[in-house]
Amino acid sequence: MATIDSKIPEGPLAEKWSNYKAHQKLVNPANKRKLDIIVVGSGLAGASAAATLGDLGFKVKCFCIQDSPRRAHSIAAQGGINAAKNYQNDGDSVYRLFYDTIKGGDYRSREANVYRLAEVSNNIIDQCVAQGVPFAREYGGTLANRSFGGAQVSRTFYARGQTGQQLLLGAYSALSYQVKQGNVELFTRCEMLDLVMIKDADGKERARGIIYRDLVTGEIKRCSAHAVVIGTGGYGNTYFLSTNAMASNGSAAMQCYRKGAWFANPAFAQIHPTCIPVHGDKQSKLTLMSESLRNDGRIWVPKKLEDAKKLQAGTLNPNDIPDEDRDFYLERRYPAFGNLVPRDVASRAAKERCDKGYGVNNTGLAVFLDFKYAIQRLGKQAVADKYGNLFDMYEEITDVNPYENPMMIFPAIHYTMGGIWVDYELQTSIPGLFAIGECNFSDHGANRLGASALMQGLADGYFVLPYTIQNYLSDQIQVPRFSTDLPEFEAAEKAVKEKIAKIMSINGKRSVDSIHKELGHIMWEYVGMGRTEQSLKTALEKLDKVEKTFWSDLRVPGDAQTLNVELEKALRLLDFIEIGKLMAYDGLNREESCGGHFREEHQTPEGEALRHDDQFSYVACWNYQGEGKAPELLKEPLNYEYIKVQTRNYKN
């Protein structure tokens, strides 16, 4: 069994990162020009990494699926980005941000990584402001902040309800500058289809390139480099319906997994409490309503079952239910944090009410998020200033005016904490392969706090990877550029082409989407908000059937040697099916409840998640064993030196 070295530097927690930077190996400027780096992905993580590596002098090739790097799904993040600036003087600090993140993650993340994240958070804000990111400001000209779930301080920086957009456009501008400088080459509408590894003279296999498909021409192409970085986002679309964009996928991660990169904690997926409820079977995605709404909106369902029934039947107007008949269940259960409890807690509480029959909407699968009280307190204009664009978006989709009627919301899959395992240097278990942003497993444990993904993506890309990758590349300076004619490229390309040919030859009857929806239903039903041993076993059986359906009944019209959107989707679907299985394996193994992973067998009498630290205080790393075989489980123990591991408490 492989041993796991997470390469945590020596020394006290607060000095580890400084120590690391002081002692790591660097690459001198003249040598940087001789080294190529492939960055797959142009979201916050990929774009910031590609720009920074380019600006350091490396030769960077940056890939993305969309027609422009600016359209990566980071663009859709609404609420904000955390940093420990303590500009509000409300008692925030690097330590507190670190502590909140570890606690929010239900004590399933690495102390050293999270501390570093909190440490560099402040540099991110400085960098973005210098790029011209128009963060919200106070009248005095200083930066404004707001609060997010899981924190009692105001540390979230934001740009209206479009923070991700503004941060990504900042990173994209830095990237554009480096393209102009000749340091970065863009490959848009190009999708990575496999990782290429090459054996050194000493027999060590390293990541040296990728096989990709030019999505416009359909050509299969090769690209080589000294190191490969993937920043390809999360796998939430395994559930078909999620808040992710249509092209968000987990394929690059799975390609790396099949080449030997461990996949860590796949079962940890985040279900976001405030999304617009599902309306019909033609729906293609779920729209998130930013968590920032929980600052001022109050969440409730009726206290009386008969009111819930009438609401479901459409015979009662929610505004006619008096306050004393409303159950503000988060405020009731969690007085200290109220509507601002972390996402996993808020989502489960909504499910609990709906399971008991108190849900609203014609489906009974929704709860109210009510701004009546905020409008009474602050006035309509103030509420519009803060949330206007979100309210407009809600009205456009649902045809309901949220200034006059409470919004209806329901939990939906939103983010995946699990991902490719990386060490402190963000290197995967494959030498020369790095993973950044949502596609790695690193900093959020079993549950991510709001406004922390943007922080992590930019921390990885601007301030961590550009250092740590040099520690790896410093002994690669003698290695000449690689020819893509090497047999390893030949073999990888052949395998990709064979797979495509096999898919094109199925000639069945079902569209990709119809099979993907089937997969999504299974995942939501059996690997969703509440999981049991039985449900997870059922999921595994059903996923096998879905895979069979794929290989026997799929229909991809058109040609593979040209633009073919259905083929793109089919390739991604195949990986989603495999990720689904991995999630179920991981969920079965983890016989405890923590963060986003709720095993119904393991809960307290009050229905809170019950961890078993004595057995499961580890990162579950799954090691691929070949097609059709169960993966091997490796464990990276989590040692808490600086934080006392406790039961999460948001009640008092």
Add this chain to the structure above:
Amino acid sequence: MEKNISFKLKIWRQRGPKEKGEFKLYEMKDIPTDTSFLEMLDILNEQLINKGEEPVVFDHDCREGICGMCSLYINGHPHGPATGATTCQLYMRRFKDGETITVEPWRSAGFPVIRDLMVDRRAYDKIMQAGGYVSINTGGVPDANAIPISKEKADLAMDAASCIGCGACVAACKNGSAMLFVSAKVSQLALLPQGKVEAARRAKAMLAKMDELGFGNCTNTRACEAECPKCISISNIARLNREFIAAKLSD
């Protein structure tokens, strides 16, 4: 309230940039009005696939009006009939039972058709590469609160920064000009002290690139502003012109 409508779709189909395109007619039956426009196209594509035909190709990704990937000229309007919304934010309740809905790609020299309704907008990236940034490296920047910026300025910069780079302004313009897009970026950065330093040079470089790539001139028809899904104001074009003149004067 939700109901179902039936209608005809007249969709532009074109195999490739050099091939001749044509309109094809499709009957759509019983589509719920709470379906989004793109979900309606998904339904059409599902039907085409089930018949073994190739689906209609169109760009889309976030489906919530922010990535700028979706496009489509619907009934003569970029992003369709709604104001301040992208195609992906359009719902079928905007359309009438029995009508014929015409769907075309962006038509502009700057954005060649790739297939059907999908166009090549890489020219926008090239314009950005010509100067749509503050020339700084990572690290070594001052504290974020070191330079106060008035709320008013920050808000104006944010208005301009809301551009999603969709290209509707170009598609709406009879000259095929990208002025609104360019002016939004130039304005955002010129309004902020961080970007002010290079403002004039930036304006000049981005405009030169725009011309070079075959986009037309601005003759103030205001069609761009009317069709922009993010309501980017043409006052940004005036600001761009000021920066451009400043650049010329300092030449």
